[in-house]
Amino acid sequence: MSTELPTKPGQRKCSRKGCGNIATRCQGDGTFYCIKHHRFKRMRKCSASRSLKTPSFLELDTMLKNVSDMICPTCGSGMNWNAPHQGARGSVISLQHWDNGKMSFICCRCNNKHGRSKLGDDFFKLKPSEKFCPDCEQIKNRNDFYRDSSSPDGRDVRCKLCHKIMDQKRNKKRCAI
Ligand SMILES: [Zn+2]
Ligand SMILES: [Zn+2]
Numbered sequence: 001m002s003t004e005l006p007t008k009p010g011q012r013k014c015s016r017k018g019c020g021n022i023a024t025r026c027q028g029d030g031t032f033y034c035i036k037h038h039r040f041k042r043m044r045k046c047s048a049s050r051s052l053k054t055p056s057f058l059e060l061d062t063m064l065k066n067v068s069d070m071i072c073p074t075c076g077s078g079m080n081w082n083a084p085h086q087g088a089r090g091s092v093i094s095l096q097h098w099d100n101g102k103m104s105f106i107c108c109r110c111n112n113k114h115g116r117s118k119l120g121d122d123f124f125k126l127k128p129s130e131k132f133c134p135d136c137e138q139i140k141n142r143n144d145f146y147r148d149s150s151s152p153d154g155r156d157v158r159c160k161l162c163h164k165i166m167d168q169k170r171n172k173k174r175c176a177i
């Protein structure tokens with residue numbers, strides 16, 4: 001897990017105490033962080049800006065010990081400290097604040113999905129055959145959603161029933177004009 005390597009001439013070590021990793025990022029204030037501590041700093045900044053609990057570097061390091069082999073605990077795919085290439089941003093490790101106040105590391109893709117779902121932590125209890133409709137706020141079978149090839153999961157955002165209601169509302173508006 002450690003990325004500790006002997007420094008070559010011109011290379012710096014991470015400014016965080018006790019971290020022997022090679023620094024990859026200058027923080028703009030004269031300190032240099034390794035890729036991990038750079039990401040930690042971003043997580044702390046992001047939490048603070050959203051008025052969420054902001055863990056210390058030490059807390060983040062402790063939490064990292066519970067992540068085995070950089071695997072996202074909610075989807076099982078590998079996580080990276082940085083996007084290895086454009087389009088791989090979803091794999092970057094991110095900090096999830098759960099409804100119960102706990103925090104853990106999950107991939108950006110899962111974090112974004114969770115943020116969009118309105119379901120809170122129950123989102124991760126969804127079976128692959130299920131989908132949440134934000135209109136009626138019900139968990140339904142995926143077959144209750146129309147197919148939509150333009151959607152990332154291949155199904156319409158709202159369920160068939162809510163889709164119908166939306167269509168009716170639209171038609172009414174059109175008639176009223
Ligand atoms: Zn470091
Ligand atoms: Zn994930």
Ligand SMILES: [Zn+2]
Nearest residue numbers: 133136159162
């Ligand atoms: Zn619905």
